[in-house]
Amino acid sequence: MFILFFRLVGRGIRDLGLHPWANIFTLIAVTMVSLLAGFFMLALQNINQELLKTRGEVQFQIFWKASTPEDVYVSEWEKLSNIEGLKEIHTFTPQNALTQLSSALGGGENFSYLDKDNPLPPTALLSFSVEPGAGDENWASDLLSELKAMNGVDKVHYNPIQIDLARGWLNLTKTIVWPVIMFLGLVVALVVGNTMRLSLMTRKDEIEILYLVGAKQWFIRIPILTGGAVQGFLGGTLAVGILYMAQQFFRDILNFPPLFLKIGFLPLDQCAMLVGVVAVVGIISSYVAVR
Template sequence: MSEKPTTQQGASAATLGTSEKFSAYFRNHQMVAVESLAKLLATPASSLLTWLVIAIALTLPGALYMAVNNLQQLSGHFEASGQMTVFLAADIREADSNALRLRVASLEQVNKVVYVSPEQALEEFTQYGGISEALSFLDENPLPAVLLVEPPLGIDKEELSVLVAQIQSFKHVDSVQVDMAWVERLLALLALAQRLVAVVGVLLALAIVLVVGNTIRLSIAARTEEIRVIKLVGGTNAYVRRPFLYSGFWYGAIGGILAWLMLGLCWILLQGPVSDIAELYGADFYLQPLPFEPTCWLILSASLLGLIGSWWSVQRHLVAIEP
Protein backbone atom coordinates (compact mmCIF):
# COMPACT_ATOMS: atom_id res chain seq x y z
CA MET A 1 0.00 0.00 0.00
CA SER A 2 2.83 2.34 0.78
CA GLU A 3 4.55 1.76 -2.59
CA LYS A 4 1.79 3.37 -4.73
CA PRO A 5 2.38 6.97 -3.63
CA THR A 6 6.10 6.50 -4.23
CA THR A 7 5.46 5.21 -7.76
CA GLN A 8 3.06 8.07 -8.57
CA GLN A 9 5.54 10.56 -7.18
CA GLY A 10 8.30 9.08 -9.33
CA ALA A 11 6.10 9.22 -12.45
CA SER A 12 5.19 12.81 -11.67
CA ALA A 13 8.83 13.71 -11.27
CA ALA A 14 9.67 12.02 -14.57
CA THR A 15 6.84 13.91 -16.30
CA LEU A 16 7.97 17.15 -14.76
CA GLY A 17 11.49 16.46 -15.90
CA THR A 18 10.36 15.92 -19.50
CA SER A 19 8.24 19.07 -19.38
CA GLU A 20 11.16 21.06 -18.02
CA LYS A 21 13.42 19.71 -20.76
CA PHE A 22 11.02 20.81 -23.50
CA SER A 23 10.55 24.17 -21.82
CA ALA A 24 14.31 24.68 -21.56
CA TYR A 25 14.74 23.57 -25.17
CA PHE A 26 12.25 26.13 -26.49
CA ARG A 27 13.61 28.85 -24.21
CA ASN A 28 17.08 28.18 -25.59
CA HIS A 29 15.80 28.46 -29.17
CA GLN A 30 14.00 31.69 -28.33
CA MET A 31 17.11 33.13 -26.71
CA VAL A 32 19.34 32.13 -29.64
CA ALA A 33 16.86 33.60 -32.16
CA VAL A 34 16.78 36.94 -30.32
CA GLU A 35 20.56 37.00 -29.88
CA SER A 36 21.10 36.20 -33.57
CA LEU A 37 18.87 39.10 -34.60
CA ALA A 38 20.62 41.38 -32.11
CA LYS A 39 24.03 40.49 -33.58
CA LEU A 40 22.79 41.30 -37.09
CA LEU A 41 21.41 44.64 -35.90
CA ALA A 42 24.71 45.35 -34.13
CA THR A 43 26.40 45.43 -37.56
CA PRO A 44 23.77 47.39 -39.54
CA ALA A 45 25.95 48.24 -42.54
CA SER A 46 26.90 44.70 -43.53
CA SER A 47 23.52 43.27 -42.55
CA LEU A 48 21.63 45.92 -44.51
CA LEU A 49 23.76 45.22 -47.58
CA THR A 50 22.85 41.52 -47.44
CA TRP A 51 19.18 42.32 -46.83
CA LEU A 52 19.08 44.69 -49.80
CA VAL A 53 20.71 42.12 -52.10
CA ILE A 54 18.10 39.55 -51.07
CA ALA A 55 15.27 42.09 -51.39
CA ILE A 56 16.30 43.15 -54.89
CA ALA A 57 16.67 39.51 -55.95
CA LEU A 58 13.12 38.85 -54.71
CA THR A 59 11.64 42.07 -56.09
CA LEU A 60 12.35 41.16 -59.72
CA PRO A 61 10.28 37.93 -59.84
CA GLY A 62 7.71 39.57 -57.55
CA ALA A 63 7.29 42.48 -59.96
CA LEU A 64 7.01 40.07 -62.89
CA TYR A 65 4.36 38.13 -60.99
CA MET A 66 2.41 41.34 -60.30
CA ALA A 67 2.59 42.30 -63.98
CA VAL A 68 1.41 38.87 -65.15
CA ASN A 69 -1.38 38.84 -62.56
CA ASN A 70 -2.66 42.25 -63.70
CA LEU A 71 -2.40 41.34 -67.38
CA GLN A 72 -4.36 38.15 -66.72
CA GLN A 73 -7.17 40.20 -65.22
CA LEU A 74 -7.05 42.62 -68.15
CA SER A 75 -7.06 39.86 -70.77
CA GLY A 76 -9.87 38.07 -68.94
CA HIS A 77 -11.94 41.26 -69.09
CA PHE A 78 -11.52 41.62 -72.84
CA GLU A 79 -11.87 37.90 -73.49
CA ALA A 80 -15.17 37.84 -71.64
CA SER A 81 -16.54 40.79 -73.63
CA GLY A 82 -16.03 39.27 -77.11
CA GLN A 83 -18.14 41.89 -78.94
CA MET A 84 -18.97 41.04 -82.55
CA THR A 85 -19.44 43.38 -85.49
CA VAL A 86 -22.00 42.19 -88.06
CA PHE A 87 -21.67 43.95 -91.42
CA LEU A 88 -24.93 44.02 -93.37
CA ALA A 89 -25.36 43.89 -97.13
CA ALA A 90 -25.04 47.23 -98.91
CA ASP A 91 -28.47 46.97 -100.58
CA ILE A 92 -30.44 46.04 -97.46
CA ARG A 93 -33.61 48.01 -96.76
CA GLU A 94 -34.35 49.64 -93.42
CA ALA A 95 -37.28 47.29 -92.72
CA ASP A 96 -35.03 44.27 -93.34
CA SER A 97 -32.38 45.78 -91.06
CA ASN A 98 -34.87 46.12 -88.20
CA ALA A 99 -36.15 42.58 -88.76
CA LEU A 100 -32.61 41.23 -88.75
CA ARG A 101 -31.77 43.15 -85.57
CA LEU A 102 -34.79 41.65 -83.80
CA ARG A 103 -33.90 38.17 -85.04
CA VAL A 104 -30.32 38.44 -83.76
CA ALA A 105 -31.51 39.90 -80.45
CA SER A 106 -33.83 36.91 -79.96
CA LEU A 107 -30.92 34.45 -79.96
CA GLU A 108 -30.16 32.80 -76.63
CA GLN A 109 -26.43 33.67 -76.67
CA VAL A 110 -27.00 37.39 -77.32
CA ASN A 111 -27.35 39.97 -74.56
CA LYS A 112 -27.58 43.16 -76.56
CA VAL A 113 -27.75 44.35 -80.18
CA VAL A 114 -27.08 47.92 -81.33
CA TYR A 115 -27.92 48.99 -84.88
CA VAL A 116 -25.59 51.52 -86.52
CA SER A 117 -26.91 52.97 -89.76
CA PRO A 118 -24.60 53.97 -92.64
CA GLU A 119 -25.27 57.63 -91.81
CA GLN A 120 -24.29 57.15 -88.15
CA ALA A 121 -21.14 55.28 -89.16
CA LEU A 122 -20.23 58.07 -91.58
CA GLU A 123 -20.75 60.69 -88.88
CA GLU A 124 -18.40 58.80 -86.55
CA PHE A 125 -15.75 58.53 -89.25
CA THR A 126 -15.87 62.24 -90.02
CA GLN A 127 -14.73 62.94 -86.47
CA TYR A 128 -11.25 61.58 -87.30
CA GLY A 129 -8.88 64.10 -88.84
CA GLY A 130 -8.06 63.54 -92.52
CA ILE A 131 -10.76 60.92 -93.08
CA SER A 132 -13.58 63.46 -93.46
CA GLU A 133 -11.72 65.17 -96.32
CA ALA A 134 -11.22 61.86 -98.13
CA LEU A 135 -14.90 60.92 -97.73
CA SER A 136 -16.01 64.26 -99.19
CA PHE A 137 -14.62 63.20 -102.59
CA LEU A 138 -16.92 60.15 -102.75
CA ASP A 139 -20.27 60.36 -104.50
CA GLU A 140 -22.07 58.12 -102.01
CA ASN A 141 -21.61 56.75 -98.52
CA PRO A 142 -19.35 53.65 -98.78
CA LEU A 143 -20.03 52.47 -95.23
CA PRO A 144 -22.51 49.63 -94.65
CA ALA A 145 -25.03 49.27 -91.86
CA VAL A 146 -23.65 47.45 -88.83
CA LEU A 147 -25.01 45.42 -85.92
CA LEU A 148 -22.92 45.50 -82.74
CA VAL A 149 -23.68 42.20 -81.00
CA GLU A 150 -22.74 41.65 -77.37
CA PRO A 151 -22.71 38.00 -76.20
CA PRO A 152 -22.99 37.12 -72.49
CA LEU A 153 -19.94 37.45 -70.25
CA GLY A 154 -17.85 34.32 -69.91
CA ILE A 155 -18.94 32.74 -73.20
CA ASP A 156 -16.34 30.20 -74.34
CA LYS A 157 -14.73 30.04 -77.77
CA GLU A 158 -16.81 27.07 -78.97
CA GLU A 159 -20.12 28.76 -78.16
CA LEU A 160 -18.86 31.99 -79.72
CA SER A 161 -17.90 30.16 -82.92
CA VAL A 162 -21.37 28.56 -83.13
CA LEU A 163 -22.99 31.98 -82.63
CA VAL A 164 -20.83 33.54 -85.36
CA ALA A 165 -21.72 30.77 -87.81
CA GLN A 166 -25.41 31.10 -86.97
CA ILE A 167 -25.47 34.86 -87.56
CA GLN A 168 -23.35 34.49 -90.70
CA SER A 169 -26.03 32.20 -92.17
CA PHE A 170 -28.77 34.84 -91.87
CA LYS A 171 -29.96 36.61 -94.99
CA HIS A 172 -28.59 40.13 -95.64
CA VAL A 173 -25.49 39.43 -93.48
CA ASP A 174 -22.32 40.19 -95.42
CA SER A 175 -19.69 39.23 -92.80
CA VAL A 176 -19.16 38.82 -89.06
CA GLN A 177 -15.98 40.06 -87.40
CA VAL A 178 -14.78 38.96 -83.97
CA ASP A 179 -11.44 40.58 -83.19
CA MET A 180 -10.13 37.98 -80.72
CA ALA A 181 -6.79 37.31 -82.41
CA TRP A 182 -4.98 39.92 -80.32
CA VAL A 183 -6.45 38.43 -77.14
CA GLU A 184 -5.14 34.99 -78.13
CA ARG A 185 -1.72 36.51 -78.76
CA LEU A 186 -1.86 38.19 -75.36
CA LEU A 187 -2.76 34.89 -73.69
CA ALA A 188 0.19 33.20 -75.44
CA LEU A 189 2.50 35.97 -74.22
CA LEU A 190 1.09 35.57 -70.71
CA ALA A 191 1.86 31.84 -70.78
CA LEU A 192 5.42 32.69 -71.81
CA ALA A 193 5.63 35.33 -69.07
CA GLN A 194 4.48 32.81 -66.45
CA ARG A 195 7.24 30.44 -67.53
CA LEU A 196 9.71 33.33 -67.42
CA VAL A 197 8.64 34.19 -63.85
CA ALA A 198 9.27 30.58 -62.80
CA VAL A 199 12.71 30.43 -64.46
CA VAL A 200 13.83 33.81 -63.10
CA GLY A 201 12.48 32.89 -59.66
CA VAL A 202 14.47 29.65 -59.54
CA LEU A 203 17.69 31.34 -60.68
CA LEU A 204 17.36 34.16 -58.16
CA ALA A 205 16.45 31.68 -55.41
CA LEU A 206 19.77 29.94 -56.07
CA ALA A 207 21.47 33.33 -55.94
CA ILE A 208 19.90 34.04 -52.53
CA VAL A 209 21.08 30.67 -51.21
CA LEU A 210 24.61 31.46 -52.38
CA VAL A 211 24.55 34.99 -50.93
CA VAL A 212 23.35 33.81 -47.52
CA GLY A 213 25.73 30.84 -47.60
CA ASN A 214 28.70 33.08 -48.32
CA THR A 215 27.67 35.54 -45.60
CA ILE A 216 27.39 32.73 -43.05
CA ARG A 217 30.77 31.36 -44.19
CA LEU A 218 32.38 34.71 -43.42
CA SER A 219 30.64 34.77 -40.04
CA ILE A 220 31.94 31.27 -39.24
CA ALA A 221 35.46 32.28 -40.27
CA ALA A 222 35.30 35.32 -37.98
CA ARG A 223 34.23 33.16 -35.00
CA THR A 224 36.54 30.19 -35.56
CA GLU A 225 38.34 30.53 -32.22
CA GLU A 226 35.06 30.95 -30.34
CA ILE A 227 33.69 27.79 -32.00
CA ARG A 228 36.82 25.84 -31.02
CA VAL A 229 36.46 26.90 -27.38
CA ILE A 230 32.76 25.91 -27.36
CA LYS A 231 33.58 22.49 -28.80
CA LEU A 232 36.47 22.11 -26.34
CA VAL A 233 34.13 22.49 -23.36
CA GLY A 234 31.66 19.97 -24.79
CA GLY A 235 29.49 22.00 -27.16
CA THR A 236 27.91 19.83 -29.86
CA ASN A 237 27.72 20.67 -33.55
CA ALA A 238 23.96 21.19 -33.16
CA TYR A 239 24.56 23.74 -30.39
CA VAL A 240 27.19 25.60 -32.44
CA ARG A 241 25.07 25.40 -35.61
CA ARG A 242 21.93 26.91 -34.08
CA PRO A 243 22.82 30.65 -34.05
CA PHE A 244 24.05 30.50 -37.66
CA LEU A 245 20.80 28.88 -38.79
CA TYR A 246 18.79 31.60 -37.09
CA SER A 247 21.03 34.22 -38.70
CA GLY A 248 20.21 32.74 -42.11
CA PHE A 249 16.51 32.75 -41.22
CA TRP A 250 16.64 36.44 -40.26
CA TYR A 251 18.55 37.32 -43.42
CA GLY A 252 15.84 35.72 -45.53
CA ALA A 253 12.83 36.91 -43.53
CA ILE A 254 13.86 40.56 -43.32
CA GLY A 255 14.99 40.48 -46.97
CA GLY A 256 11.53 39.19 -47.89
CA ILE A 257 9.84 41.97 -45.91
CA LEU A 258 12.01 44.57 -47.66
CA ALA A 259 11.10 43.02 -51.03
CA TRP A 260 7.41 43.34 -50.15
CA LEU A 261 7.95 47.01 -49.24
CA MET A 262 9.75 47.60 -52.55
CA LEU A 263 6.89 45.99 -54.46
CA GLY A 264 4.44 48.19 -52.56
CA LEU A 265 6.48 51.27 -53.48
CA CYS A 266 6.47 50.21 -57.14
CA TRP A 267 2.69 49.79 -57.00
CA ILE A 268 2.22 53.26 -55.47
CA LEU A 269 4.42 54.89 -58.12
CA LEU A 270 2.81 53.09 -61.09
CA GLN A 271 -0.83 53.00 -60.01
CA GLY A 272 -1.65 56.55 -61.13
CA PRO A 273 0.00 56.45 -64.59
CA VAL A 274 -1.50 53.02 -65.37
CA SER A 275 -4.99 54.22 -64.41
CA ASP A 276 -4.55 57.32 -66.59
CA ILE A 277 -3.54 55.20 -69.60
CA ALA A 278 -6.47 52.83 -69.03
CA GLU A 279 -8.85 55.79 -68.83
CA LEU A 280 -7.57 57.11 -72.16
CA TYR A 281 -8.49 53.77 -73.75
CA GLY A 282 -11.88 53.73 -72.03
CA ALA A 283 -11.02 50.75 -69.84
CA ASP A 284 -12.04 50.42 -66.20
CA PHE A 285 -8.73 48.98 -65.03
CA TYR A 286 -6.71 49.58 -61.87
CA LEU A 287 -3.28 48.22 -61.09
CA GLN A 288 -3.60 45.63 -58.34
CA PRO A 289 -0.93 45.24 -55.62
CA LEU A 290 0.59 41.93 -54.63
CA PRO A 291 -2.24 39.92 -52.99
CA PHE A 292 -2.03 38.74 -49.38
CA GLU A 293 -1.41 35.05 -50.09
CA PRO A 294 1.51 35.60 -52.53
CA THR A 295 2.94 38.10 -50.03
CA CYS A 296 2.95 35.43 -47.33
CA TRP A 297 4.56 32.97 -49.74
CA LEU A 298 7.19 35.58 -50.64
CA ILE A 299 8.28 36.12 -47.04
CA LEU A 300 8.03 32.42 -46.17
CA SER A 301 10.07 31.42 -49.23
CA ALA A 302 12.71 34.03 -48.42
CA SER A 303 13.00 32.72 -44.85
CA LEU A 304 13.30 29.15 -46.12
CA LEU A 305 15.97 30.12 -48.66
CA GLY A 306 17.92 31.84 -45.88
CA LEU A 307 17.74 28.68 -43.78
CA ILE A 308 18.85 26.52 -46.71
CA GLY A 309 21.78 28.82 -47.46
CA SER A 310 22.94 28.90 -43.85
CA TRP A 311 22.50 25.13 -43.42
CA TRP A 312 24.54 24.47 -46.56
CA SER A 313 27.34 26.77 -45.41
CA VAL A 314 27.39 25.42 -41.85
CA GLN A 315 27.49 21.81 -43.00
CA ARG A 316 30.44 22.57 -45.27
CA HIS A 317 32.59 24.64 -42.90
CA LEU A 318 31.61 23.83 -39.32
CA VAL A 319 32.71 20.19 -39.36
CA ALA A 320 36.20 21.28 -40.40
CA ILE A 321 36.68 23.26 -37.17
CA GLU A 322 37.97 21.02 -34.39
CA PRO A 323 39.35 21.98 -30.94
Protein backbone atom coordinates (compact mmCIF):
# COMPACT_ATOMS: atom_id res chain seq x y z
CA MET A 1 0.00 0.00 0.00
CA PHE A 2 2.81 2.39 0.93
CA ILE A 3 4.67 1.50 -2.27
CA LEU A 4 1.57 2.33 -4.33
CA PHE A 5 1.13 5.59 -2.44
CA PHE A 6 4.69 6.70 -3.18
CA ARG A 7 4.27 5.67 -6.80
CA LEU A 8 1.17 7.86 -7.04
CA VAL A 9 3.07 10.73 -5.43
CA GLY A 10 5.86 10.28 -7.95
CA ARG A 11 3.34 10.20 -10.77
CA GLY A 12 1.84 13.46 -9.49
CA ILE A 13 5.27 15.10 -9.71
CA ARG A 14 5.90 13.70 -13.20
CA ASP A 15 2.44 14.80 -14.38
CA LEU A 16 3.46 18.41 -13.88
CA GLY A 17 5.42 18.05 -17.10
CA LEU A 18 2.36 16.98 -19.13
CA HIS A 19 1.05 20.55 -19.34
CA PRO A 20 4.22 22.60 -18.85
CA TRP A 21 2.95 26.01 -19.90
CA ALA A 22 -0.20 25.84 -17.79
CA ASN A 23 1.85 24.75 -14.77
CA ILE A 24 4.54 27.39 -15.39
CA PHE A 25 1.97 30.19 -15.53
CA THR A 26 0.27 28.78 -12.44
CA LEU A 27 3.64 28.72 -10.61
CA ILE A 28 4.33 32.33 -11.64
CA ALA A 29 0.91 33.45 -10.38
CA VAL A 30 1.35 31.60 -7.07
CA THR A 31 4.85 33.08 -6.64
CA MET A 32 3.71 36.64 -7.37
CA VAL A 33 0.79 36.47 -4.94
CA SER A 34 3.01 34.92 -2.26
CA LEU A 35 5.67 37.57 -2.91
CA LEU A 36 3.12 40.35 -2.47
CA ALA A 37 2.03 38.88 0.85
CA GLY A 38 5.69 38.50 1.83
CA PHE A 39 6.37 42.20 1.14
CA PHE A 40 3.48 43.18 3.40
CA MET A 41 4.75 40.85 6.12
CA LEU A 42 8.27 42.25 5.75
CA ALA A 43 7.02 45.82 6.09
CA LEU A 44 4.96 44.96 9.18
CA GLN A 45 7.89 43.11 10.74
CA ASN A 46 10.31 46.01 10.30
CA ILE A 47 7.84 48.64 11.50
CA ASN A 48 7.10 46.54 14.55
CA GLN A 49 10.80 46.01 15.33
CA GLU A 50 11.63 49.70 15.01
CA LEU A 51 8.80 50.70 17.31
CA LEU A 52 9.73 48.03 19.84
CA LYS A 53 13.21 49.56 20.12
CA THR A 54 11.72 52.54 21.92
CA ARG A 55 8.37 51.21 23.15
CA GLY A 56 9.32 47.71 24.22
CA GLU A 57 12.19 48.30 26.62
CA VAL A 58 12.85 49.59 30.14
CA GLN A 59 15.97 51.51 31.17
CA PHE A 60 17.81 51.52 34.49
CA GLN A 61 20.42 54.18 35.27
CA ILE A 62 22.91 53.23 37.97
CA PHE A 63 25.10 55.77 39.81
CA TRP A 64 28.11 54.69 41.86
CA LYS A 65 29.56 56.81 44.63
CA ALA A 66 32.11 59.29 43.30
CA SER A 67 34.73 57.88 45.67
CA THR A 68 34.35 54.30 44.36
CA PRO A 69 37.72 52.89 43.13
CA GLU A 70 37.92 52.23 39.41
CA ASP A 71 38.61 48.50 39.75
CA VAL A 72 35.43 48.11 41.84
CA TYR A 73 32.95 49.64 39.40
CA VAL A 74 34.69 48.11 36.38
CA SER A 75 34.28 44.70 38.04
CA GLU A 76 30.59 45.44 38.66
CA TRP A 77 30.13 46.44 35.00
CA GLU A 78 31.37 43.01 33.96
CA LYS A 79 28.74 41.41 36.20
CA LEU A 80 26.02 43.64 34.74
CA SER A 81 26.79 42.49 31.20
CA ASN A 82 25.78 38.94 32.19
CA ILE A 83 22.32 39.80 33.57
CA GLU A 84 19.58 37.79 31.89
CA GLY A 85 17.38 39.79 29.52
CA LEU A 86 19.89 42.62 29.12
CA LYS A 87 19.48 44.20 25.70
CA GLU A 88 22.11 46.96 25.80
CA ILE A 89 24.57 48.49 28.26
CA HIS A 90 26.39 51.83 28.19
CA THR A 91 29.01 52.63 30.83
CA PHE A 92 30.61 55.96 31.67
CA THR A 93 33.70 56.59 33.77
CA PRO A 94 33.87 60.00 35.47
CA GLN A 95 36.17 61.18 32.69
CA ASN A 96 33.80 59.86 29.99
CA ALA A 97 30.88 61.58 31.68
CA LEU A 98 32.81 64.86 31.76
CA THR A 99 33.59 64.56 28.06
CA GLN A 100 29.94 63.77 27.27
CA LEU A 101 28.84 66.79 29.28
CA SER A 102 31.23 69.05 27.37
CA SER A 103 29.95 67.66 24.04
CA ALA A 104 26.33 68.12 25.11
CA LEU A 105 27.06 71.79 25.83
CA GLY A 106 28.43 72.24 22.32
CA GLY A 107 32.09 71.60 23.15
CA GLY A 108 32.61 75.23 24.10
CA GLU A 109 33.02 74.55 27.80
CA ASN A 110 36.45 73.62 29.14
CA PHE A 111 36.25 71.36 32.18
CA SER A 112 39.91 70.44 32.26
CA TYR A 113 40.25 72.03 35.67
CA LEU A 114 38.00 69.25 37.04
CA ASP A 115 40.23 66.39 35.86
CA LYS A 116 41.89 65.94 39.24
CA ASP A 117 38.74 66.49 41.28
CA ASN A 118 35.94 65.17 39.08
CA PRO A 119 32.56 65.36 40.89
CA LEU A 120 30.75 63.15 38.35
CA PRO A 121 30.14 59.55 39.45
CA PRO A 122 30.68 56.37 37.41
CA THR A 123 27.42 55.56 35.62
CA ALA A 124 25.84 52.67 33.75
CA LEU A 125 22.72 52.76 31.57
CA LEU A 126 21.01 49.38 31.12
CA SER A 127 18.25 48.65 28.61
CA PHE A 128 16.05 45.57 29.14
CA SER A 129 13.50 44.08 26.81
CA VAL A 130 10.17 43.61 28.56
CA GLU A 131 9.48 40.27 26.86
CA PRO A 132 11.89 38.13 28.93
CA GLY A 133 10.20 39.27 32.12
CA ALA A 134 6.73 39.84 30.76
CA GLY A 135 5.35 36.87 32.66
CA ASP A 136 6.70 38.08 36.03
CA GLU A 137 5.00 41.17 37.42
CA ASN A 138 7.74 41.72 40.02
CA TRP A 139 10.80 41.32 37.81
CA ALA A 140 11.52 45.08 37.72
CA SER A 141 11.35 45.55 41.49
CA ASP A 142 13.48 42.44 42.04
CA LEU A 143 16.03 43.72 39.55
CA LEU A 144 16.00 47.13 41.22
CA SER A 145 16.83 45.57 44.59
CA GLU A 146 19.60 43.50 43.00
CA LEU A 147 21.16 46.56 41.36
CA LYS A 148 21.01 48.63 44.54
CA ALA A 149 22.82 45.88 46.43
CA MET A 150 25.84 45.99 44.10
CA ASN A 151 29.16 47.11 45.53
CA GLY A 152 29.60 50.90 45.63
CA VAL A 153 26.19 51.75 44.12
CA ASP A 154 24.75 55.02 45.38
CA LYS A 155 21.36 55.10 43.67
CA VAL A 156 19.38 53.56 40.81
CA HIS A 157 16.80 55.35 38.68
CA TYR A 158 14.11 53.85 36.49
CA ASN A 159 10.63 54.81 35.33
CA PRO A 160 7.92 52.28 36.32
CA ILE A 161 5.61 53.79 33.70
CA GLN A 162 7.96 52.46 31.01
CA ILE A 163 7.06 48.91 32.02
CA ASP A 164 3.33 49.49 31.59
CA LEU A 165 3.91 51.27 28.26
CA ALA A 166 6.17 48.48 27.02
CA ARG A 167 3.73 45.73 28.00
CA GLY A 168 0.87 47.69 26.46
CA TRP A 169 2.80 48.12 23.20
CA LEU A 170 3.66 44.42 23.04
CA ASN A 171 -0.01 43.50 23.53
CA LEU A 172 -1.01 46.03 20.87
CA THR A 173 1.40 44.64 18.29
CA LYS A 174 0.20 41.11 18.95
CA THR A 175 -3.40 42.31 18.56
CA ILE A 176 -2.73 44.12 15.27
CA VAL A 177 0.14 42.36 13.50
CA TRP A 178 -1.09 38.77 13.62
CA PRO A 179 -4.66 39.54 12.44
CA VAL A 180 -3.13 41.44 9.50
CA ILE A 181 -0.91 38.44 8.69
CA MET A 182 -3.94 36.14 8.90
CA PHE A 183 -5.85 38.44 6.54
CA LEU A 184 -2.95 38.29 4.08
CA GLY A 185 -3.03 34.50 4.39
CA LEU A 186 -6.72 34.51 3.50
CA VAL A 187 -6.09 36.68 0.43
CA VAL A 188 -3.28 34.36 -0.66
CA ALA A 189 -5.55 31.35 -0.10
CA LEU A 190 -8.33 32.78 -2.27
CA VAL A 191 -6.09 33.87 -5.14
CA VAL A 192 -3.89 30.77 -5.14
CA GLY A 193 -6.91 28.50 -4.75
CA ASN A 194 -8.67 29.95 -7.79
CA THR A 195 -5.45 29.85 -9.82
CA MET A 196 -4.89 26.18 -8.99
CA ARG A 197 -8.48 25.31 -9.84
CA LEU A 198 -8.20 27.00 -13.22
CA SER A 199 -4.96 25.15 -13.95
CA LEU A 200 -6.68 21.82 -13.32
CA MET A 201 -9.20 22.57 -16.08
CA THR A 202 -6.50 21.43 -18.52
CA ARG A 203 -6.77 17.93 -16.99
CA LYS A 204 -10.56 17.74 -16.95
CA ASP A 205 -10.79 15.17 -19.75
CA GLU A 206 -8.09 13.00 -18.15
CA ILE A 207 -9.92 12.96 -14.79
CA GLU A 208 -13.27 12.12 -16.41
CA ILE A 209 -11.73 9.20 -18.32
CA LEU A 210 -10.21 7.81 -15.14
CA TYR A 211 -13.63 7.95 -13.48
CA LEU A 212 -15.24 6.21 -16.45
CA VAL A 213 -12.80 3.29 -16.38
CA GLY A 214 -13.57 2.75 -12.69
CA ALA A 215 -10.50 4.27 -10.99
CA LYS A 216 -10.90 4.85 -7.27
CA GLN A 217 -11.15 8.42 -6.04
CA TRP A 218 -7.97 8.18 -3.95
CA PHE A 219 -6.12 6.82 -7.00
CA ILE A 220 -7.12 9.92 -8.97
CA ARG A 221 -6.72 12.47 -6.21
CA ILE A 222 -3.31 11.59 -4.75
CA PRO A 223 -1.30 12.59 -7.87
CA ILE A 224 -3.34 15.77 -8.29
CA LEU A 225 -3.00 16.73 -4.62
CA THR A 226 0.74 16.06 -4.89
CA GLY A 227 0.97 18.40 -7.88
CA GLY A 228 -0.90 21.11 -5.97
CA ALA A 229 1.39 20.72 -2.96
CA VAL A 230 4.53 20.85 -5.11
CA GLN A 231 3.37 23.95 -6.96
CA GLY A 232 2.38 25.66 -3.72
CA PHE A 233 5.67 24.74 -2.05
CA LEU A 234 7.76 25.86 -5.03
CA GLY A 235 5.79 29.10 -5.37
CA GLY A 236 6.16 29.92 -1.68
CA THR A 237 9.87 29.02 -1.68
CA LEU A 238 10.56 31.12 -4.77
CA ALA A 239 8.68 34.04 -3.20
CA VAL A 240 10.79 33.81 -0.02
CA GLY A 241 13.98 33.61 -2.12
CA ILE A 242 13.05 36.67 -4.20
CA LEU A 243 12.01 38.50 -1.05
CA TYR A 244 15.39 37.75 0.54
CA MET A 245 17.28 39.06 -2.50
CA ALA A 246 15.15 42.23 -2.50
CA GLN A 247 15.79 42.71 1.23
CA GLN A 248 19.54 42.35 0.73
CA PHE A 249 19.47 44.85 -2.14
CA PHE A 250 17.38 47.45 -0.27
CA ARG A 251 18.76 46.72 3.23
CA ASP A 252 20.49 50.10 3.65
CA ILE A 253 18.21 52.25 1.50
CA LEU A 254 16.83 54.00 4.63
CA ASN A 255 20.08 53.89 6.59
CA PHE A 256 20.79 57.63 6.51
CA PRO A 257 20.28 60.48 8.98
CA PRO A 258 17.92 61.07 10.64
CA LEU A 259 16.25 57.68 9.98
CA PHE A 260 19.13 55.19 10.36
CA LEU A 261 16.77 52.31 9.55
CA LYS A 262 18.12 48.95 8.40
CA ILE A 263 15.59 46.70 6.69
CA GLY A 264 15.74 43.25 8.26
CA PHE A 265 14.44 39.96 6.89
CA LEU A 266 11.48 37.94 8.11
CA PRO A 267 12.02 35.55 11.04
CA LEU A 268 12.39 31.88 10.13
CA ASP A 269 8.98 30.98 11.56
CA GLN A 270 7.19 33.54 9.37
CA CYS A 271 9.08 32.32 6.26
CA ALA A 272 8.07 28.74 7.07
CA MET A 273 4.49 29.86 7.70
CA LEU A 274 4.31 31.61 4.31
CA VAL A 275 5.62 28.56 2.43
CA GLY A 276 3.47 26.16 4.46
CA VAL A 277 0.26 28.15 3.97
CA VAL A 278 0.76 28.33 0.19
CA ALA A 279 1.51 24.58 0.01
CA VAL A 280 -1.58 23.70 2.08
CA VAL A 281 -3.72 26.02 -0.06
CA GLY A 282 -2.40 24.22 -3.13
CA ILE A 283 -3.52 20.88 -1.68
CA ILE A 284 -6.94 22.14 -0.60
CA SER A 285 -7.67 23.91 -3.91
CA SER A 286 -6.62 20.82 -5.87
CA TYR A 287 -8.92 18.66 -3.71
CA VAL A 288 -11.87 21.02 -4.23
CA ALA A 289 -11.24 21.22 -7.98
CA VAL A 290 -10.92 17.47 -8.54
CA ARG A 291 -14.27 16.86 -6.84
